[in-house]
Amino acid sequence: MRYKAYIPYLFLLPTLLGLVLFSLGPTVASFLLSFTEWRGTVLPQFIGLGNYRELLSSRIFWQVLRNTLAYVAIYTPATVAVGLGLALLVNQKLKYIAFFRGIYYLPAITSMVAVALVWNWIFASRYGLINYILRTLGSSRPPNWLADRDTALYVLVIVSVWKSAGLPMMVFLAGLQGIPKNLYEAARVDGATRWHQFWYVTLPMLTPITFFVLIVTLFDAFRTFEVTFVMTQGGPLNASTTLPYYIYQNAFEFFRYGFSSAAAYLLLLVALIITFINFRFRSRWVHTNN
Amino acid sequence: MKQLVVAMVILGGLVSAQSSVDYLGSWSLNEAEAELIEVCERQLDITVNYTPFSGSGVADLMTELRGLATARRLPDVFWMSSGFVDEFAADGLLYNLQPLVDRDVMPEAESWNTGAFDAARTPNKTTGDMHAFPVYFVETIMYYNKDMFDEAGLDYPTATWTWDDFLSAAQALTKDDNDDGLIDQYGYYGFGRYAHVESWVYQNGGELLNAARDSFEPNEQAIEAINFMNALINEHQVAPQPAEMAGLDNPFHAGLAAMWIDGSWAMNGNRDIEGLNFGISAIPRGPSWQEDIAYGWSDMVAVSATSDDPEAAWDLVQCLAGPERTVARSGTSSIPIWRAIANSEAWLEPDQLPDNKAFLLEWADNAGPNSFTPGWGEWRGYVGGAGLQGQLDEAFNGNQTVEEALAAATDVANTVLARFYR
Numbered sequence: 001m002r003y004k005a006y007i008p009y010l011f012l013l014p015t016l017l018g019l020v021l022f023s024l025g026p027t028v029a030s031f032l033l034s035f036t037e038w039r040g041t042v043l044p045q046f047i048g049l050g051n052y053r054e055l056l057s058s059r060i061f062w063q064v065l066r067n068t069l070a071y072v073a074i075y076t077p078a079t080v081a082v083g084l085g086l087a088l089l090v091n092q093k094l095k096y097i098a099f100f101r102g103i104y105y106l107p108a109i110t111s112m113v114a115v116a117l118v119w120n121w122i123f124a125s126r127y128g129l130i131n132y133i134l135r136t137l138g139s140s141r142p143p144n145w146l147a148d149r150d151t152a153l154y155v156l157v158i159v160s161v162w163k164s165a166g167l168p169m170m171v172f173l174a175g176l177q178g179i180p181k182n183l184y185e186a187a188r189v190d191g192a193t194r195w196h197q198f199w200y201v202t203l204p205m206l207t208p209i210t211f212f213v214l215i216v217t218l219f220d221a222f223r224t225f226e227v228t229f230v231m232t233q234g235g236p237l238n239a240s241t242t243l244p245y246y247i248y249q250n251a252f253e254f255f256r257y258g259f260s261s262a263a264a265y266l267l268l269l270v271a272l273i274i275t276f277i278n279f280r281f282r283s284r285w286v287h288t289n290n
Numbered sequence: 291m292k293q294l295v296v297a298m299v300i301l302g303g304l305v306s307a308q309s310s311v312d313y314l315g316s317w318s319l320n321e322a323e324a325e326l327i328e329v330c331e332r333q334l335d336i337t338v339n340y341t342p343f344s345g346s347g348v349a350d351l352m353t354e355l356r357g358l359a360t361a362r363r364l365p366d367v368f369w370m371s372s373g374f375v376d377e378f379a380a381d382g383l384l385y386n387l388q389p390l391v392d393r394d395v396m397p398e399a400e401s402w403n404t405g406a407f408d409a410a411r412t413p414n415k416t417t418g419d420m421h422a423f424p425v426y427f428v429e430t431i432m433y434y435n436k437d438m439f440d441e442a443g444l445d446y447p448t449a450t451w452t453w454d455d456f457l458s459a460a461q462a463l464t465k466d467d468n469d470d471g472l473i474d475q476y477g478y479y480g481f482g483r484y485a486h487v488e489s490w491v492y493q494n495g496g497e498l499l500n501a502a503r504d505s506f507e508p509n510e511q512a513i514e515a516i517n518f519m520n521a522l523i524n525e526h527q528v529a530p531q532p533a534e535m536a537g538l539d540n541p542f543h544a545g546l547a548a549m550w551i552d553g554s555w556a557m558n559g560n561r562d563i564e565g566l567n568f569g570i571s572a573i574p575r576g577p578s579w580q581e582d583i584a585y586g587w588s589d590m591v592a593v594s595a596t597s598d599d600p601e602a603a604w605d606l607v608q609c610l611a612g613p614e615r616t617v618a619r620s621g622t623s624s625i626p627i628w629r630a631i632a633n634s635e636a637w638l639e640p641d642q643l644p645d646n647k648a649f650l651l652e653w654a655d656n657a658g659p660n661s662f663t664p665g666w667g668e669w670r671g672y673v674g675g676a677g678l679q680g681q682l683d684e685a686f687n688g689n690q691t692v693e694e695a696l697a698a699a700t701d702v703a704n705t706v707l708a709r710f711y712r
Contacts, residue, residue, distance in 0.1 A: 041383055
């Protein structure tokens, strides 16, 4: 069957239009805005690298960047590890295993706002479940988890890992079920213990999937927002503010659209550098068919 | 046939002569707004193109207005927050209503709660021109739990209470029922929130800003008020540290605090708490008190500077704020700007708590300054940020001194203000 050369493009057009109008367009516009001062009430004013200079000389920005890197550094491996652990746990031939898989996956499809509200109660200082237990065990001054500069960020990490580990679990589960059984049989014949089988068969065979999960989780970490918004609003004193929340705050609470666009591009730069490093060292630990 | 054509031409002429006004609503309006608009259309013989606002708060509304301003499509009439009127006026987006107010409102000034007008003045809150028109006024007051006062055998707070009176009552109301070292009932609850802090500051004759309102320079009286709040928490321990209450929505509602200072808008929330028997009173007077000052501000409507028909828009503004904005069309927790509505039984609600709701009107007559400036949300700050609230909360949590908190807040605030006033 013959068709005119432009016909495929017609089918692509709706997607391309959406991509240009709602994704690429705003991305370019935001880049241009990052060189302006703009509050939305009057026309943007070109200020060159002013926003970037202000960001890089801002004590708050560096604090927020440190928070972001700390969040990413803990959340990413923790989510991958918990996801893998859960996958190993539910990769069993048990009665009702599908039910347990569903239970562990449930947080991933639950609204982050609802999840954060419940965790808010769990971590509440005076009447929270955790502090109730700690007091029962004899602690006279348990931590103010959400209001302490030393703990607030880590509470957000814990809640986020609990919420997000379901998706890696499903991906790892698919990977586990794709590992040929004869590899384990051969390992057993060679006298490998269960730990040896995990270390020398399972983990290496899962490395392409681990790499995929790592990259997806990494980007997820760089985009964290709702949990901060609901649980701490970045407090106390920006101790739990990460870059996405900082960008939101500057754009939609302080109405500094240019400044916030510049912060968004710095976030993109940081994410790109870390992703590049990951890809650069992929060949050293990811075992592909080749 | 000829007669029909003539009639249609005349009718068409009449229709086209009728003014048309675009009006963007606010998140705080209910479905009765459409009904009010119909009344205004009939009274004023205008067509109002009403767009209900679908967002959920002031930040959403301001975001939408900024988008419309950028597109040069601001509606003729729209709602304006006290916190942003200075910025929008300075950017030339608001029609100067002062000549119209002088012409149409001031001749019958006694009908309006004019004390609320200052919030709409810009750039100077006393001498500036009104660039918006108030519809409601909200103010902060002290809520107290009557049952807790009765149980402690204390008289209820009065409008002449001093800080000493307040402190003695708070001490009597603070108790550890089971001697486990945890306070089960505090006399008071407050933190670095604007409604909590500024109330104490103004009742001590304090100010957070300089006279030109372009710099954060808390005066001695303001610092004295903040130190008093800190002493309530960390010295007298009649109020909890904010961190202790983290994760708890409202200690006053939870029966953990006998007194609480917040806005009049919180009244309906109090009523929703089963068994909460509460009253309202004035903010206690500090040692430097000179006169009662109510900390409050207005929710306002403004006319776009680019409106094609500012007179028709102004007519609509008066209708939206005037006698037709009945209690059913406004709610009961903000003070209507039209006095007759505010004084009506429907608004005073004698069968509801608090039984002294009329006090809100008395207190509103003392309307004084507020701390709103361009960039207020950033330097005054809500929870979390490095603005004044965050710094004060850290002081109230015992993690820094009030002096350190104010030094850090001054740095943040004046950096923000410098962007607007450089």
